[in-house]
Amino acid sequence: MLQKILLCCVLLPPALHAQGAAVSASNPGISLIGDIRGTYTDDLPRKFDFLFNEAELSLLSSIDPYARADVYIGWSRDDDGEYISSLEEAYLTTLSLPMDLRMKAGRFRLSVGRLNTVHPHALPFTDVPRSSETFFGEEGLIDDGISVSWLVPNQLGFYQELIIEASAVPAESPLFRRPESGRYLYLAHLKNFLELSDNSTLELGLTGLTGPNQDLKTTSIGGIDLTYKWKPLQFNRYKSVTWQTEVFLSEFGEAAGGSVRSLGLYSFLTYQLGERWFATGRFDYADLPRSAGVVLRGYTATLGWYATEFQKIEIGGTLQSGTTTPDRTEITLRWIFVIGAHGAHQY
C-alpha cells in the first residue's frame, strides 16, 4: 500500500470549509491524474507525436471501521487515437484483521517485486524497464484475486511482511494466459526492510509466482529486488539517493515439452540534484521470454523537475539495442499533474 499513490482526503469546495468538513470526511478522496506527453521515436514513420497519454481517476475511502476501498479508472489512447477506459484497480482492504493479517480482494497490481506495484506516473522515468515490459506487460501484472499480507513478528528488529496472492490469471500477459480450466496464478512475496541508519534504508524482497501460460503449461518466475535509499532526515526535501535493482528469472513451459528460461533485470540510480530536480539513470536487460537467445538492452537517462507535490515535468531518453531488432532511440517529455485529494508520499 505504501508503494502506491494513495489519496487520503478531500479538498473542500470554496466557502464550505466550516460546515463541509464533516461532510467531506465521509466522501471518498477523489483525484485525477493526467499524463501529457510528447515523443520522438527514430524508427517510426511518425517520429514526433503528441498525446494526452492517460487520465486516471481514483476514488478512495474507508467503507466502515473494517475495510477501505480503492478504485482506479483509467482512460488511455489506443493506436487509432480513440480513448478507451479500463478498470485499472478496484479492491477492498481490511483494516483490522487479527494476528497482524491484512486481506485485499478485487482487482489490483500484483506484489511482484517493487516496480509492479507502483503506478507508472509515479515512476522516476517516462517508460518502464524492458524486463518489466517483456515479462509482465507495459501496464504491469494486474489481476483479479485475493491477497493476504502478514506482518511477520520477529525479534530481529526489522520489518518483514509476507504476502500470498491467488488470482484468476491475466487474460493478456506475455508469460501467463487465463485458461478455460480451473488453474490460477499463485504468488508469494517476502519484503524485508532494514533501517541502516536514520538516513539510510535497505529493502530486500523475494518473489515467486507460478501460473498457466499460452501453451497450457506452467510459467514460473523467481525474483529478487533490492532498494537502497539515502535521505537525510533534516533535509529530506533537498537531497536523496535511490538505487533500485530487480532481477527476474522465468521458466516458460512449452507445449512441445521442455521449457525456455529467460533472465530480465533493471537497475536504476536516482540522484536528487536539488529541492525540485531529480536525475535518474537506468540500465535494462531482458532475454525475450519464449525466444531463447534474443536479448534487449536499454540505457535510459531522465531529468525531472517537480514543481510541487502535484505537478512534475520529466524528459527521458532511451537507447535500445537488441540482438535481432534494430537499435531504437526514444525521447519522451511528459507532464504529470494531480488535481483533487492529497496523495500519500511514497517510500
Add this chain to the structure above:
Amino acid sequence: MVSRILNILFISTIASLAFTPASPLRAGDRLRVVTSLPTLKSIVALVGGEKVEVSAIATGYQNPHFVDPKPSFIMKLSRADMFVTTGLDLEIGWAPSLIQSSRNSKIQMGGDGYVDASRGVPLLQVPTSTDRAQGDIHVYGNPHYWLDPIRGKQIARNVFEALVKLSAENREYFEANLNRFDSEIDTRTAAWEKALAPLDGVPIIAYHNEWPYLEERFKFVVTDFLEPKPGIPPTPSQLVKVISEVRAKKIPVIITSPYFTTDAAELVTRQTGARLAVLAPSVEAFEGVDSYYDLFDYNVKVLLEALNSPPSN
C-alpha cells in the same frame, strides 16, 4: 534457480518465525503510545507519566509535512494502544497510510486509541476559500497550533481524556499530572511573555507560514515570508520584495526552521543587516530541547539574542 528462490523465501520466513515471541511484548502495565511528532510525545509523557511508554515517528528537526512513511514505523504502530496526531491534515502525506497499514484496529480513525490533538483548539487562519493556486493551504486552519503554550493545555486535555478512556483506573494519576502541566504552563507562559515584551509589535519575516500561534501569543508581527506562497521555494522576485520590505520597515529578525536551507534567509540578512533566528519548531529540534517547556525556553532565548545582537552585515 526459480525453485531456489522459492526455497529461500520459505526458509527465511520460517527462520524469522523461530524468533517470534509467544505473545507481543508488553511494557509492564504501561500504555504504548505513538505520536506523530516529538512535541506531542513530550505532552503525552508529561500527562501519562510512568503509566505510558511513548515514542514519536518524526524527529524534531524534520519537516512535519514531509516525513517519509518508512515501513519500519508500521511495526511500532501495530503494537500501539494509542496514536496521537496533530490533525488538520498536517501529516496527511504519511500518517494515514501508516495507520491503515498497521492492522491495528485500536488506532484507526474513530477507535478509542486514535487521538486528534487539535480537537477543541481555537484555530487561526481558517480559510474562507481554498485553491491550490494559493500554495499549500490547510483547509482546516493553520496546523502549527502547539507553538502557543496556552493552546498546549488543550492538547494535554485531549491526551488526558484519551488516556482515561483506555486506563480509567489511573484517572487520578493522569488528572494530577494534567493539573501540574496546566499550572506549569500558566506560570511559565507569564514568564515567557514578560521576557519577550521587547518583541511586542516588532515586525518579523518568516521563511514559512508556521508561526502564527507563537506570533499571537508573544505579540510580534510576521509581515511577510521568504516563500512566495506556502510550500513554494523562495524566488528571486520574492527575495527582492522582502529585502525592500526589511529595509523600509527596519525589520530586525528573520525566523526560520532547521529543516529549511538558510541560503535565502542569509542572502536577505547580508543585504539588510537583519539577524537570522533558527527557531525550534518542535521538541527535539535541537540538543537540549527535550520537553514542551524547553521548546519555549529555547525559542524565547533565540528570539531575544537575535533582537539584541548587532546587525549581521
